[in-house]
Amino acid sequence: METTEQSMPSDIIPTRNYTSASEKSLWWYIKRTNKDYYGVGNGKSRYDGVWPQAFRTRRSYSGFTTRGYEQREMWTQALRITLGNNNDIGALVLINVRTVQGDLPDIPVIRTSLSGCRVIGRMCVGNNHGLLVPEAIYDTELDHIRDKIPEPIQIKKIEERLSALGNVVVCNDQVALVHPELDKESEEMIEDTLQVEVFRHVIANNPLVGSYCVLNNNGGLVHVDISQTDLEDLSSLLGLPLIPGTVNYGNKAVAAGVAANDTIAYAGMKTTSREFLAIEEAFRLPGRG
Structure with a gap:
């Protein structure tokens, strides 16, 4: 380095x-x-x-x-980061292009807003197949994202009363959990655009599955208060190992403080060493020597 x-x-x-x-x-x-x-x-x-x-x-x-x-010394791929002195990087991910692009040289990093709002991690949901954005997105924002996003990835607007998509949907490239009250039409669009199998679910008795769970294709981090029985059932349903945890010194809304793919994870600067251990175990990140 x-x-x-x-x-x-x-x-x-x-x-x-x-x-x-x-x-x-x-x-x-x-x-x-x-x-x-x-x-x-x-x-x-x-x-x-x-x-x-x-x-x-x-x-x-x-x-x-x-x-x-x-x-010997090994470097993991779980990184501390703060964006504008804000540790809720799961909500604000992709705002600081210079820092994030340096970590992800092979992935396009897009600076944008959604409906004029910068909490884009809570407003949209996507994977390697597609990206779903709220109906209220401005045309200029949509055109900008379409210009920057790789061509095989579909981007579609979704008309859904639960418009904070990042709070009500969590997915990887194979499966998605959605809020139990999500519209049937929205569920079908999620299946078609993201090419995933969709399950209506709650996590620790909370329907905001996108707030209390983060997934990649290797595993996931979930609300620390989930019962052992529910954890095992959810892990079996998704076909993924899941780890309970918190971020940013005890925040149970893990998606607010963590953003992850299959090779790298970001966590807020307040995240403790014990929380980092859970993050690394949850996403099974590769080390770098």
């Missing part, structure tokens, strides 16, 4: 939620030697190799060789 000025996004700040002794030491050096931590200076650290970007990624130690166990 290079530590150049260009690769250090200005919106990344250190957090005290360090996850190892070495990370605690690194935070100590950042606080005392990096002018950028205090919002002044030219962004360069006086301590070579220490900069706020290092705090975006948890570090763990594991590995095996032919001679037995060998401890």
Whole structure:
């Protein structure tokens, strides 16, 4: 990982939620030697190799060789991030193009709004097959997204009284959970556009399944208060391993603070080390050496 000025996004700040002794030491050096931590200076650290970007990624130690166990540093793909000092990145995902595009060089990152609203993570729902947006989307916004989105992916407007789609639908590329009171026409459009099998469900007795569950194609993170029986039933229904958890220091609305695909996950800067462990286990993210 290079530590150049260009690769250090200005919106990344250190957090005290360090996850190892070495990370605690690194935070100590950042606080005392990096002018950028205090919002002044030219962004360069006086301590070579220490900069706020290092705090975006948890570090763990594991590995095996032919001679037995060998401890070595591995980087997971669960990253801390804040957008405009807001840790609800599941609601605001895709606003900060520069930071996100640097992590996802092979995926188009679109800066947009929906109906003039920036909480786009709560307003739309999609996967690798399609994207559904609310009927109230402005034509200029729709045209902009269509220009940027890869051609095989369909984008369709959906007329649904439960218009905050991200709160009432959660999906991956195979299955979707939806609010029990979603219109039948909306359910059919979700099936056709996203090419998924749809199940009406609640999570921890809450119908806002999109707020209390985040899925990728490897697993999912769900509301921490779900019972063990319901967890097992839901996991069997989806055909995915599910992990209960919270984000941002105890927030049970996991979708507000986490955004994930099959290779990377973002969590708010308040997310603790214990919460990170659940996130990494839930989404089964690949490590990077």
